[in-house]
Amino acid sequence: MPENTPPGGEDPGRGLSGVQRAGIVLGGLAVLLIVFVVLQGADDSGSPSSSSAPQTTATQTATTQTTATEAATTDDSGEDSTTGTTTDDSGSTTGTTTDDSGSGGGGSDGDAESETGTTETQPSAPAVRTIRVVNGRPAGGVRRLEYQRGDRIRFKVQSDVTDEVHVHGYDVSKNVSAGSSVTFSFTANIEGRFEIELENAHTQIAELEVKPS
Amino acid sequence: MIRGVRIAAAAAALAGGAVAALPDAALAHGLVGRQDLPIPRWLFAWGAAVVLVVSFVALAVLWPRPRLEEAREKRVLGVPVVLEVLAGVIGVLGFAAVVYAGLAGTQTATANLAPTAIYVVFWIGIPFLSVLFGDVFAPFNPWRAIARGVAWVVGRAARGKLPAPMAYPVWLGRWPAAFGILAFAWVELVYVNRDDPSTLAGLALLYAAVQLVGMSLYGIDTWTRRADAFAVYFELFARLAPLHWRDRALYRRPPLSGAPGLHAVPGTVALLCVMIGTTSFDGFSQGDLWTGTNGIAPTLQERFLDLGFSQETALQITFTVGLVLMVGFVGGLYRLGVAGMGSIGGRHRPGELAQRFAHSLIPIALAYVVAHYFSLLAYQGQAMAALLSDPLGDGADLLGTASATIDYNVISATGIWYVQVGALVLGHAAGLTLAHDRALTVYRRVRDATRSQYWMLAVMVGFTSLGLWLLSASAQS
Numbered sequence: 001m002p003e004n005t006p007p008g009g010e011d012p013g014r015g016l017s018g019v020q021r022a023g024i025v026l027g028g029l030a031v032l033l034i035v036f037v038v039l040q041g042a043d044d045s046g047s048p049s050s051s052s053a054p055q056t057t058a059t060q061t062a063t064t065q066t067t068a069t070e071a072a073t074t075d076d077s078g079e080d081s082t083t084g085t086t087t088d089d090s091g092s093t094t095g096t097t098t099d100d101s102g103s104g105g106g107g108s109d110g111d112a113e114s115e116t117g118t119t120e121t122q123p124s125a126p127a128v129r130t131i132r133v134v135n136g137r138p139a140g141g142v143r144r145l146e147y148q149r150g151d152r153i154r155f156k157v158q159s160d161v162t163d164e165v166h167v168h169g170y171d172v173s174k175n176v177s178a179g180s181s182v183t184f185s186f187t188a189n190i191e192g193r194f195e196i197e198l199e200n201a202h203t204q205i206a207e208l209e210v211k212p213s
Numbered sequence: 214m215i216r217g218v219r220i221a222a223a224a225a226a227l228a229g230g231a232v233a234a235l236p237d238a239a240l241a242h243g244l245v246g247r248q249d250l251p252i253p254r255w256l257f258a259w260g261a262a263v264v265l266v267v268s269f270v271a272l273a274v275l276w277p278r279p280r281l282e283e284a285r286e287k288r289v290l291g292v293p294v295v296l297e298v299l300a301g302v303i304g305v306l307g308f309a310a311v312v313y314a315g316l317a318g319t320q321t322a323t324a325n326l327a328p329t330a331i332y333v334v335f336w337i338g339i340p341f342l343s344v345l346f347g348d349v350f351a352p353f354n355p356w357r358a359i360a361r362g363v364a365w366v367v368g369r370a371a372r373g374k375l376p377a378p379m380a381y382p383v384w385l386g387r388w389p390a391a392f393g394i395l396a397f398a399w400v401e402l403v404y405v406n407r408d409d410p411s412t413l414a415g416l417a418l419l420y421a422a423v424q425l426v427g428m429s430l431y432g433i434d435t436w437t438r439r440a441d442a443f444a445v446y447f448e449l450f451a452r453l454a455p456l457h458w459r460d461r462a463l464y465r466r467p468p469l470s471g472a473p474g475l476h477a478v479p480g481t482v483a484l485l486c487v488m489i490g491t492t493s494f495d496g497f498s499q500g501d502l503w504t505g506t507n508g509i510a511p512t513l514q515e516r517f518l519d520l521g522f523s524q525e526t527a528l529q530i531t532f533t534v535g536l537v538l539m540v541g542f543v544g545g546l547y548r549l550g551v552a553g554m555g556s557i558g559g560r561h562r563p564g565e566l567a568q569r570f571a572h573s574l575i576p577i578a579l580a581y582v583v584a585h586y587f588s589l590l591a592y593q594g595q596a597m598a599a600l601l602s603d604p605l606g607d608g609a610d611l612l613g614t615a616s617a618t619i620d621y622n623v624i625s626a627t628g629i630w631y632v633q634v635g636a637l638v639l640g641h642a643a644g645l646t647l648a649h650d651r652a653l654t655v656y657r658r659v660r661d662a663t664r665s666q667y668w669m670l671a672v673m674v675g676f677t678s679l680g681l682w683l684l685s686a687s688a689q690s
Binding site for chain 1: 246249258265267
């Protein structure tokens with residue numbers, strides 16, 4: 001804290017001389033400059049939006065695998081353990097989306113090729129994640145599905161209740177009947193966090209997150 | 214919402230179900246189609262750095278004589294009586310339309326005019342307008358317009374022999390407004406039926422009825438200035454505006470210069486703390502610390518369940534406790550700074566200082582509103598196009614815009630981050646400026662004034678850091 005010792009004693013007119021004021025302003029600017037340099041140095045690519053990209057992609061692939069294994073562990077109660085095996089080798093550009101379309105019902109994901117075109121340097125869109133609804137509730141609680149703008153969003157809802165699955169914001173809805181599953185596939189073109197819910201039961205089953213690319 | 218029936222189906226699922234059900238209730242409300250992404254770490258760091266620098270620079274360069282306190286207003290134009298009457302009629306008609314839609318229309322929140330009109334246009338939209346154009350709500354205030362109409366007719370009939378209104382108790386001050394805003398925030402953030410159009414319409418009618426009774430007892434202007442929660446709330450923000458409507462004329466003045474004129478009657482500090490605290494809780498209640506698996510809310514809710522409350526009641530009690538505690542926390546932070554200021558110069562009691570500096574919290578409250586609700590206004594506000602054409606959700610198309618949808622790409626997530634952080638930094642600077650200006654009139658010696666402001670600075674930095682933190686990933690994720 002700069003203690004103000006006015007040169008004019010208790011002169012009520014001025015607290016600081018012009019030079020002192022200028023000095024403090026300059027000091028402030030210097031602090032900002034230092035912060036700028038430090039922050040620039042912290043992320044090597046400079047521009048803020050692109051700087052966070054590699055990290056998040058890395059974590060994203062990491063979480064993909066963990067969610068896959070999570071699915072495998074939490075889905076023990078269910079009948080198909082094939083959900084857990086949907087791992088995706090991130091290096092390849094072919095976009096091998098090994099969807100387990102055999103377990104549920106209509107796995108309509110014929111656009112695996114198109115997504116490789118949109119995300120070139122990054123690993124192709126992760127494997128189809130499955131949201132399992134047991135007793136009308138998401139098994140294991142509400143999980144977050146993370147994507148970046150431009151990604152292909154793909155997930156499957158397997159439900160033991162009949163309802164309409166609604167993705168807020170994107171306003172995509174599909175009906176699911178008890179004991180079957182439904183697959184979603186659309187491009188992440190709106191940033192933000194969105195609720196995925198069973199529309200009639202008003203139960204949130206997952207959260208969709210789309211970050212700026 | 215929670216459906217206990219399904220939970221009962223499997224006893225084992227009960228514990229898991231309670232946790233999973235929380236985020237649903239933690240959402241601001243069902244109107245929100247899109248929630249903001251937490252601000253990234255680099256922007257958080259930037260915001261904090263700029264705040265600190267702004268603070269030190271402010272200490273250095275702010276004027277040594279009070280300026281805002283003595284600002285003059287300049288008359289711009291007169292407002293004919295006809296316009297006042299017209300505005301009142303529009304206000305009453307709009308109120309009637311919203312209430313009718315809520316009662317008679319579909320009970321799907323997003324398809325009915327009432328929830329969006331109340332939570333987005335009225336609650337968020339009017340503060341934005343007030344800060345730019347002055348107290349625009351006052352002429353349209355529906356219950357005030359009704360009361361004035363009735364008073365005019367009765368006055369004509371009785372030929373001026375109306376009984377004089379009762380004296381409004383001094384101790385009551387702005388307390389009714391503080392409780393009113395807290396009650397509204399409770400409905401918005403805690404009440405399980407917050408999105409239910411007919412419930413909202415009923416509450417709106419109840420509110421209007423209470424105001425009419427209050428105005429008839431204490432006089433229209435006195436009640437509106439002190440106790441009509443929404444009128445008081447909007448008028449506070451309007452004090453920051455460069456325009457001032459009074460006595461059927463429009464005046465212009467330097468921005469912020471209306472704030473020092475605030476009479477901090479009893480309840481004013483409480484009202485401002487309610488404003489900041491409830492908005493804070495809205496952000497906080499979406500974060501992991503509150504709603505996560507081992508967060509405060511599930512733990513508390515468990516306690517209330519043990520006491521024999523139902524899931525729904527336990528959840529509401531939990532959130533009520535959180536709301537009240539957050540308001541208390543904000544109030545405590547302010548009192549702490551004021552207590553520190555009281556140690557300077559030795560002539561001012563903390564209670565007196567708390568009142569004299571209350572107006573410096575107005576920009577902070579505004580900054581919180583902008584930071585938390587700007588995106589709601591920008592996105593959900595667009596829904597008004599469709600809702601005005603089809604207010605009841607019955608397929609009508611009055612204006613031909615019923616099929617309009619929300620464009621979520623009008624502003625990018627990055628753009629919203631900048632608005633949020635920008636609002637907090639500007640609010641911080643404005644709060645400091647007002648506090649500095651007031652200190653110069655409170656303390657006779659510039660030196661004492663400056664020293665007292667170290668305390669205010671700490672308070673402001675505290676509020677702004679809290680605001681930034683609430684928006685950041687550490688609170689949100």
